[in-house]
Amino acid sequence: MPLKYRYEEFTWPEIRDAVARQPVAVIPVGTIEQHGPHLPLITDVLTATEMARRAVERIPDEAILLPSVFYAFNEHHLDFPGTIAIDGTTFTNYVTDIGRSLAHHGFRKILLVNGHGSNVPFLDVAARNITNRTDSICAMVPWWNLVPKTLLKDLRESDFPGGMAHGCELETSVLLYLRPDLVQMDKAAQDINFQKSEFIYWDLEAGSPVFFQEWFSRYSKTGTVGDPTKATTEKGRRFVEAVLERMIALIRDFRAREIRPRVDHHRGRP
Ligand SMILES: [Zn+2]
Structure with missing residues (x-):
């Protein structure tokens, strides 16, 4: 029988035994929000979850997959129907509590796999909270x-x-590969209408030097920013396979990482 890798399917004695081999606890985090007229609200949950799931499935003795966090920070998308927005502090605290519980049970390495751009600052803080407030370490990767x-x-x-x-x-290609039944390519349209400046722009390949986010409806008519008409299933397959390879390498690297002891320099003065 293949090794179990979904956390929620373990019993408590099985979790206790799993902790002994110190798998990396992998938590996919997405959001429920509009993704233009051609992609479903679940897009960011689906990409993060499916990439994390496929990676963990390939190395079930080295990692364990937690249930996904569906709801997150996206207040700036609320002008478009369907978006569910969680206050940033609530979201940060919620993810921090998931990590603290895992640390309490003895998981020493926790990895947040993020599928939503605006989660980045909050998940960075959550990962730091978990690392600072427990004996475990937590990192986040979009x-x-x-x-x-x-x-x-x-x-x-x-x-x-x-x-x-x-x-x-990028996102449309990945969805075409993972869940083609949820993509309506006939409704996909290019929408790159934001005010382009040297300092402020949006792109997943590289962020702009300035951090800035305004109401999405101020710079997108369709809910899309980008060119989904250039998406193909084959691009999606190659993007996903490349990400899986890197994610498995990351999980192994993080699992092998030494947690060095802290040193309290208040004491020990001559
Ligand atoms: Zn997205």
Whole structure:
């Protein structure tokens, strides 16, 4: 029988035994929000979950997959129907509590796999909270950071910046590969209408030097930012496979990472 890897399917004695082999606890985090007229509200949950699931499934003795966090921070999308927004402090505390529980049970390495751009600052704080307040360490990775730059150079057809931002060439390709039944390509349209400046723009390949986020409806008519018309299933397959390879390497690297002892320099003065 293949090894179990979904946390919620374990019994408590099985979790106790699993902790002994110190798997990395992998938590996918998405959001429920509009992704243009062609992609479903679950897009960011689906990408983070499915990439994390496929990675953990391949190395079930080294990692364990937690149930996904569905709801997150996206207040700026509320002008579009369907979006469910959680206050940033609530969201940060919620994820911190999940990590603290895992640390309490003895999981020493916790990895947040993020599928939503605006989760980044909050998950960064949650990961720091977990690391600072427990004996465990927690890190966060947005999945698109694991797409190799060389692959983007080969596959990307949309303009930079803007072509890969939201419901874009990248996300739509990934969805076409993972869940083609949920993609309505006949409704996909290019929407790169934000005010382009040297300092402020949106793109998943590389962020702008300035952190800024305003109401999404101020710069997108359709709910998309990017060019989903350039998306294909084959690009999606290559993006996902590349991310899986990097994610497995990351899980192994993080699992092997030494947690060095803290040193309290208040004491020990001559
Ligand atoms: Zn998204």
